Amino acid sequence: MLGKSKGVNKGDEVAFSPGLAAEKTVIGKHITIKGGILGKEDLIINGSVKGSIQLDGCHLTVGPAGKVEGEISAQNVTISGRLSGNIKALDKVEITKEADFDGEIKAKRISVEDGAYLKAVIELEKEPDKKAMPADKSAEQTTPGSDREPLTLVKETDKGK
Amino acid sequence: MSSLAHSHGASSNFEADQVNYTSSVLHLFIEALERRQKAQVLDLGPVCGENIDFFVRRVQRLYVCDMFIRLDRNRRKGVPSSWAWRQIDYPPQSFDGILLWDLVDHLNDREVMGLVELCRNIVKPSGIIAVFVLGAKAFSNTVNSFVIRDGLRLHLRPQPHLELPLHVRQNREVLSLFTPFTPIRSFIYRNGLREFLFRLD
Numbered sequence A: 001m002l003g004k005s006k007g008v009n010k011g012d013e014v015a016f017s018p019g020l021a022a023e024k025t026v027i028g029k030h031i032t033i034k035g036g037i038l039g040k041e042d043l044i045i046n047g048s049v050k051g052s053i054q055l056d057g058c059h060l061t062v063g064p065a066g067k068v069e070g071e072i073s074a075q076n077v078t079i080s081g082r083l084s085g086n087i088k089a090l091d092k093v094e095i096t097k098e099a100d101f102d103g104e105i106k107a108k109r110i111s112v113e114d115g116a117y118l119k120a121v122i123e124l125e126k127e128p129d130k131k132a133m134p135a136d137k138s139a140e141q142t143t144p145g146s147d148r149e150p151l152t153l154v155k156e157t158d159k160g161k
Numbered sequence B: 001m002s003s004l005a006h007s008h009g010a011s012s013n014f015e016a017d018q019v020n021y022t023s024s025v026l027h028l029f030i031e032a033l034e035r036r037q038k039a040q041v042l043d044l045g046p047v048c049g050e051n052i053d054f055f056v057r058r059v060q061r062l063y064v065c066d067m068f069i070r071l072d073r074n075r076r077k078g079v080p081s082s083w084a085w086r087q088i089d090y091p092p093q094s095f096d097g098i099l100l101w102d103l104v105d106h107l108n109d110r111e112v113m114g115l116v117e118l119c120r121n122i123v124k125p126s127g128i129i130a131v132f133v134l135g136a137k138a139f140s141n142t143v144n145s146f147v148i149r150d151g152l153r154l155h156l157r158p159q160p161h162l163e164l165p166l167h168v169r170q171n172r173e174v175l176s177l178f179t180p181f182t183p184i185r186s187f188i189y190r191n192g193l194r195e196f197l198f199r200l201d
Helices: B024-034 B049-056 B067-077 B081-087 B109-122 B171-177
Strands: A002-005 A024-027 A032-034 A037-039 A042-045 A048-050 A053-062 A067-069 A072-079 A082-084 A087-089 A092-095 A100-107 A109-112 A117-124 A151-155 B003-005 B020-022 B040-043 B061-065 B095-101 B123-133 B142-149 B153-163 B166-168 B182-188 B194-199
Touching (some): A053 A067, A087 A092, A092 A100, A109 A117, A109 B049, A117 B049, A117 B067, B024 B095, B024 B194, B040 B049, B049 B142, B067 B153, B095 B109, B109 B171, B171 B182
Parallel strands (some): A024 A042, A032 A048, A037 A053, A042 A053, A048 A067, A053 A072, A072 A087, A072 A092, B095 B123
Antiparallel strands (some): A002 A024, A117 B061, A151 B182, B003 B166, B020 B153, B142 B153, B182 B194
8 A cells, every 4th residue: 555654543634745754655565666756755665666766855764575676865764675776865874684785875874783684885975074083093902811912823924935 | 624513502602792802803904994095895794783884984985795694595595505606796806805704614615715716806906805713612603793893892793593504614724725815914812713814916
């Protein structure tokens, strides 16, 4: 089914005005859509979509039964199902343990749960005034007698010597 | 060459959740990448959020391809594990660095040689490979992810959804399997873990 939910009681009338933060559309698990989707409200996909999805300032969720093939552009993206394609999120991409993702991710933040299958290229949208963090120099400090102290086995071994 | 360890389940003497140490190889790996322009790194899993967050802030592009899950799925389906290598379909000389974590611990020698050959093809000249090996203390088949926290400290986090065989190897066996590469440094820790850094010359 293709439905609307607003977190309201059954029988309440759902307004279809765009931009309402709590409003969301659900693509049911028996629905297949071939073609692009453009919108300004949150979308939950439990069915199948082949085509690009653009949700300005909104949240796209691919549910555990959802399958999407296409380019995604949204404010936030949560993947619990299968997604093959590239994601551009203005804020956060969340990948849960049920997810199966193949594609590129560009976002400001990303979280991944253990168990998710990923074949991905990930690029963080870096904020202009923040430089890449250097390696932690404290790692060089070791405590004798603890797990931290490594014993060097091989040093600058030259092949063929 | 390697010996196959049997699962001791919960009675294992390997307390993964107590492993917590500063990784020297990770430090060298990051240092080397920071000297390179627009570094591209491939992490072959197990993929975890903390490590993605760590590397994505330090490299131009982070590639992740979780071979652990792929191998586990193939094993459950009865598909040859070698089919999993099809996932590593990147163009030649793509990466400045490759993270193998303890993937070799869960592969037989022939599979490791196949993996090493693939890595040789996709790493750039002077590119580096970080390899982690659990060592003889790890007599448990539980797969762990190496989680980076608090700078360059590594914690092991069990991944009970993954079931893969464990192959225990001596250091010389690991070095021998990676002969296409030059060993740069290796370390052994009191917790039994061993780390290797290799370079393609």
